[in-house]
Amino acid sequence: MSRSSRGTGTHLVEPETSRQGDGAAPRSAPDTIDPREPVGSVEARSPWRMAARRFRKHKMAMISLVVLIMVVLLAFVGGAMWHYKYNVWTNDLSAKPGWKHPFGTDSTGFDTFSEVLRGTQRSLEIATFVSVSSTIVGTIYGAISGYAGGVVDSIMMRVVDLFLTFPIIAIAAVLTHNIGPKANGWFWISMVLAALTWPYVGRVVRGNALAIREKEYIEAAHALGASKTRVVFRHVVPNVISVVIVIFTILVATSILAETALSFVGFGVAAPDTSLGLLVSQAQTAVETRPWLFYFPGLFIIMIALTANFIGDGLRDALDPTASKGRT
């Protein structure tokens, strides 16, 4: 989180021009910036289009985006189509990876491929839920805190300090241990992790909001008689969006690592359901005898976290052109 917390305030986003779907290529924009492009054919470019162009130039980020989409499709579409189920055993015990079982089977005959796909689904669901909810809560909280300033800001930030003092994994273990098994496992795990990660978003957004509240357009909004709620939601929040998007991608990586670690030590997703962390945990005594049980779930965790981090890196470069290329 230390990298994302250094985000600077950038104000390249105008609310009225914001176009969320920048994944789709603008019709006539070339994939790379071509210096020989005819000067006559100047096309109006919104900041989002320019960001999309810069993002497409970031090779690792583009590769990562493709890989991540493939992992998501494999987990959800492939998982539904694959003819073995994660909770139905087969007659092949401890089979090596092969055509029938791409990732082999474990000693009770469960097909590792279907288990890994199921685990990836669970881990992705939890990571998405955690990142979406903690980003929303953290953004609103941080925007209010930074915009309000003064005593309100101090109190709100002391609350954040309270959350940030302790290791997520320890507090999450305490919380899931108490509420986990009672209800729908993965939902509660997500809630716990979201409750512990939003302060990171809140702190970064608050830093940016502090700078934004001094801007002329905020003053203009006040002069026009805009209410405080309106200023926060229509002027502060849209102007921190670029920072928030970057934090969001990094949160995906952070929360998938937190969830798998939690499941690994036995305080996260529990059998009969499965998660990538739980699969590694179950395979830790079989590294030498049935290595496929250990390597495949681990590789999937790394793949998701790595691609999310690279996408975050690409987005940071794309959305924050004022930052020197040297910044991470």
Place this chain on the structure above:
Amino acid sequence: MLAFAIRRVLISIPILIVSTFIVFLLVSLSGDPLSNLKTKQPRPPESTIRNAEHRLRLDQPLLERYWHWITGVVHGNFGPSVAGGGTLDIGTEIGHRALVTLRLVFFAMVLAAVIAIIVGVISATKQYTKTDYSFTFTGFLFLAMPTFWFAILLKEGAIWSNKHFGTKFKTLGENSPTISPGLGAHLFDDFNHLILPTITLALISYASWSRFNRASMIEALSSDYIRLARAKGISPTRVLIRHALRTALIPFVTVTALDIGAILGGAIITEYIYQWRGMGDFLLADGLNLNDPYVVLAWLLVSGAAIIVFNLIADILYGVLDPRIRYE
């Protein structure tokens, strides 16, 4: 400076007290510390259960229990324990385990900082070369690597090497149960046991630190005083170390010290895999699995204190390294 340090500690204490209270409520309200005793077959006599309840102060109201605990802590009494029918003295035990964990955390932080500084300096001076790119990729890879997966990999690798090359890596525990007497033998044994866990914990933290150091080195190297130093004819190595690195280390030291929370979290996982009887094991096994609120509280108190001290060290070092900063 002293006044500043004292004020910082005084501000942190209320935060620590509030968080212990919240955790106390959470742990006490949900898990039943006597569930093991109550489900024992044949069921123990009612008087035994009532005695245990009285011993654990479960017959007192919640607030009174907390008050008993916090006044006890001031006198060095960390409350009655569930484990072993109360034979375990939480204070002595956590003191012993804190030393074990602190040893690991200290060496891991030093190792991670050294690697991060070296990698960061090399990456910054050879910016956008193959070396820089491969360091960047390695950094991202470790950032995405789950601690537990890497730890198991390293442990299995060491076992394999022990078997095939006759190396003597210690893969279990924080020390050997039987060693020849003498301080030298003890220290050597402790050191041997430290190697693998330290590498695990260090490599996980080094990733983000080296990215950070690279960024601040690049920033320092592109500043005017570096150009001046070069123009004066100071040797390149001296410019790099005395002028650029010294400036770059200021934010770096703060970031490393503030990461202590994350490292303590990583230490829980590392201890779990190498089966160290440290703080992490105390929290998971004695605290959570036995539903012992006083163990969880003791853990929280000790790690909270460690985090406060590290934050303080960060602030003070900031002042020492950067002469522009003065504390009133």
